[in-house]
Amino acid sequence: MRLFLTLVFLPLPVLADTISVGSTVTEVVLYPQGARVTREVAFSAPAGRHDLRIADLPEGIAPGMIRVAGAEGTQAGGFSLQEAGLAPAVPLPLPELEAAIGAAQAARDAALLDLARIDARIEAAEAQVGFLRGAKAEVTTQAPADLAAMGRMIAQEVLAVRESLLAAQGARAEAGRVVQQAEVALAEAIAARDARRAAQAGKALLSVAIAQVADGPGHLTVTHFIEEASWRPVYDAALTRKPAPSLVLARGALVSQASGEDWAGVALTLSTARPTEQAAPSELWPDLRRIADPEQERAYAKGMASEDAVMAAAPVMEAMMEPAMAELDGDVVVYRAPGTVDVASGVEDLRVALGELTFTPEIEARAVPRLDRTAFALARFTNGDEPLLPGEVLLMREGTLIGATELELIPAGAEAELPFGAIDGLRLTREMPQNSEGDAGILTSDTARVEKALLRVENLTQDSWPLHVIDQIPYSEQEDLEVVYSATPKPDETDPEGQRGLLGWHFDLAPGAKREILLEAKLRWPAGMELR
Incomplete structure (x- = not known):
């Protein structure tokens, strides 16, 4: 178990009680590799000092990039990250799921009460029928007319009670189904809560020292960085010649993440910044050169064999002197996805639309008879106010899919061209x-x-x-x-x-x-x- 501690010097006295809460991911800034995640933490606490334990962070987050900010009325102090999360004996508070369980229990109890009322009605009706059937008239003292009236009255009462009994028995069958449904709903709610608590073994625990100014609700915002997320550009290019030349470039992003938690209803921002890559320029080392007579050089080498071992380290120096791989120049480009987005953990290449760009291209049929037997359609255009990032382009000409290509970086305002497949009717020969x-x-x-x-x-x-x-x-x-x-x-x-x-x-x-x-x-x- 690793424990990371970050202190923010805040005038907080000794901690009092402990409050365990969950968090909600509300915003994600996604980079070509990695993501900055914003979580909102809502809780209720009395005035004073507390240890707030946020028990649902994903494992593998970078401790040094965690930031915690309190809303008005809540002061955030020192915080520590525990990758192993809560101990099994400490349940993770899940207010929404607990509320669902409570509602399911209330529905189940109400259904059982209705069933019990119906059973009581059935029992009362059966007792009444038994009483009526057991009633005996005093034949020696009753007149025949009175006996006949009593018989008719008993028959009518028995019929009414039997009808009531049949209705109650029919209602009991429906009440039984309602009870079964309520019990299933309760079992599902309990299973959902238990599954979330079981998953806490794969979560990290962030403990934050807080001071609550007054009794009531409190709020924290936590931001952190994860590496298991990425995005890359993708394009659909549609070229038409009539009635006027037009090139429509539909931009999209393929989003992937494996953080271990689902992002539901988050505000997603795609950034071209590369926080995980080289941030400083490479360093050059002095390059000392000398000349010598070849014979003297060979003699010098024989007499300085021990120096050969030192010179053997030269490849390390050469590796350090190699230029770094090319980086994108210019300002960082940011795309904000419209509305909110759901990205499940483990998803690969979820496509997010980034809007369309329309250009008026110059179209030509390029012919290279030395190598090709047909000409190829190409469209030249001038880019607009923002760069187009490298990515795969799906090519369509006159509404027909004709292939794919890779788009290189096109700076803002630069000229570029895209190929749009062979034109079979333009025959080329080179004799x-x-x-x-x-x-x-x-x-x-x-x-x-x-x-x-x-x-x-x-x-x-x-x-x-x-x-x-x-x-x-x-x-x-x-x-x-x-x-x-x-x-x-x-x-x-x-x-x-x-x-x-x-x-x-x-x-x-x-x-x-x-x-x-x-x-x-x-x-x-x-x-x-x-x-x-």
């Missing part, structure tokens, strides 16, 4: 025309090489598409290796984003149309050198 030597598009000598390619794009769809064709030529950074190319038609894009040797052509391709691009590259180098 290497034969030359006089019979080689497919390549003519090579000792000091020169010529490469030829014919790119062809054909639109077999019913729509016109803006094409962006990309191909490549060799490039050189050596003066002795000369690279010259020609292209018909000429490209309108060269070395995009600094990517040497890439060429691009932009044009619209109508339905049924074809387009060809002839590309030739010539390489020359001095005799005696080899092309690599």
